[in-house]
Amino acid sequence: MTNQSNNKSLLDQFISFLLITIGATFAAVALEIFLVPNNIIDGGIIGISIMLSYVTKIQLSILTLVLNIPFLILGYKQLGKSFLIKAAYAMVVFSILLEQFKPVEELTNDILLATVFGGVLLGIGVGFVIRYGACLDGTEVVAILISKKMSFSVGQVVMFFNFFIYATASLLFGWDRALYSILTYFITFKIIDMVSEGLEQAKAAMIITNHGEEIANSIYKHLGRTVTMLEGEGLISGKKVVLYAVVTRIEIPELKRIVAADDYSAFVTITDVNEIVGKHIKKKKNENIVD
Numbered sequence: 001m002t003n004q005s006n007n008k009s010l011l012d013q014f015i016s017f018l019l020i021t022i023g024a025t026f027a028a029v030a031l032e033i034f035l036v037p038n039n040i041i042d043g044g045i046i047g048i049s050i051m052l053s054y055v056t057k058i059q060l061s062i063l064t065l066v067l068n069i070p071f072l073i074l075g076y077k078q079l080g081k082s083f084l085i086k087a088a089y090a091m092v093v094f095s096i097l098l099e100q101f102k103p104v105e106e107l108t109n110d111i112l113l114a115t116v117f118g119g120v121l122l123g124i125g126v127g128f129v130i131r132y133g134a135c136l137d138g139t140e141v142v143a144i145l146i147s148k149k150m151s152f153s154v155g156q157v158v159m160f161f162n163f164f165i166y167a168t169a170s171l172l173f174g175w176d177r178a179l180y181s182i183l184t185y186f187i188t189f190k191i192i193d194m195v196s197e198g199l200e201q202a203k204a205a206m207i208i209t210n211h212g213e214e215i216a217n218s219i220y221k222h223l224g225r226t227v228t229m230l231e232g233e234g235l236i237s238g239k240k241v242v243l244y245a246v247v248t249r250i251e252i253p254e255l256k257r258i259v260a261a262d263d264y265s266a267f268v269t270i271t272d273v274n275e276i277v278g279k280h281i282k283k284k285k286n287e288n289i290v291d
Contacts, residue, residue: 016132020090023128026121027136028097034118036060037106039173041181042122042188043162044139045071051165051172061098065091071138078145080222080254086134087141094136111180119184123191131195133253140250202273205245205255208232209266212241218258219243223251246273 031042031050039054041047049063068091076084108114129136143157162185170178209215216227230242247255252270259266 016086017089019128019132020086020134021093023125023132024090024094024136025097026125026128028094028101028125030118030121030125031060032098032101033104033107034114034121035184038109038111038114038118038180039177040111040115040118040184041165041169041173041177042137043158043165043181043185044137046137047162047165047169047181051168054172059099060102061095064098065095068138071141074138074145075135075141078222078224079141079251080257082257083133083254086132086253090129090134090136111176115180115184116187119187120191122184123188124195126188127192127195130192130250133250135250202246203249203252204271204273205243205247205252206269206271207243207245207259207266208234208240208268209243209259210240211266212243215259215266216243218261219245219255222254222258223247225251 031046034040035042036050041050045067046064049060049067052058052063053060072084072088072091075087106114108117126136130140135141139158139161143161146157166178166182166185169181173181207215212229216229219225219227225245225247228244230244232240232242234240245255256268259268
């Protein structure tokens with residue numbers, strides 16, 4: 001059973017890295033063949049990299065990778081080693097592919113076609129990367145960290161950053177390109193929502209286990225999420241602890257890793273949350289207790 005479990009885990013990891021690679025490929029194609037040649041930018045660190053590359057003539061692939069390094073470090077501290085490995089892999093592959101697709105001639109000079117098809121391909125690519133536990137843009141990591149400390153959602157934080165990015169783009173490329181860039185952003189975000197269920201899509205996790213306090217402490221320590229602990233009783237298995245926690249979509253891989261650690265043999269269900277009413281209790285600095 002152990003060998004079968006290990007083989008399944010390796011297969012799952014291989015599939016996740018394969019799909020992250022495919023996602024990074026879609027994103028690189030969208031940028032180099034549709035968006036960048038038409039002076040349409042993406043939001044976040046990628047958008048900043050495009051503008052800096054335009055001004056400094058430094059390769060976009062290099063800027064994208066270098067500017068994301070500090071956010072990878074932040075992501076590791078909050079979201080764990082698994083996120084760091086996958087995100088670093090995604091960003092390196094993405095940077096390499098940007099360089100590979102750079103000599104390819106753009107498919108269209110029609111600004112509207114470039115906006116629509118570039119936005120769709122970028123959304124598909126980023127959606128796959130997020131769905132399988134990584135990210136291409138450090139803004140997503142910062143948005144998650146800020147949302148845990150303040151009352152803003154991930155989407156609101158990303159939009160706040162992008163407001164200044166697109167305002168700067170209007171000075172470099174003109175208002176028409178900035179407006180097309182905003183249109184690309186909304187198309188991309190909608191496609192991401194379809195592919196990965198959105199950056200800020202809330203998920204409710206119910207964990208049935210005999211090690212409630214250990215898992216709850218680990219969730220609180222690594223994700224900064226408080227956990228509600230309930231008493232339950234199985235028909236055959238007897239008394240159990242039932243943990244209930246609400247997390248974001250990008251935190252699901254880390255939650256699964258926490259539950260799988262130390263052979264807790266927990267039973268987990270994850271469901272969509274359509275609406276959240278009330279304030280989430282966030283982790284305080286140097287605090288290490290279960291609420």
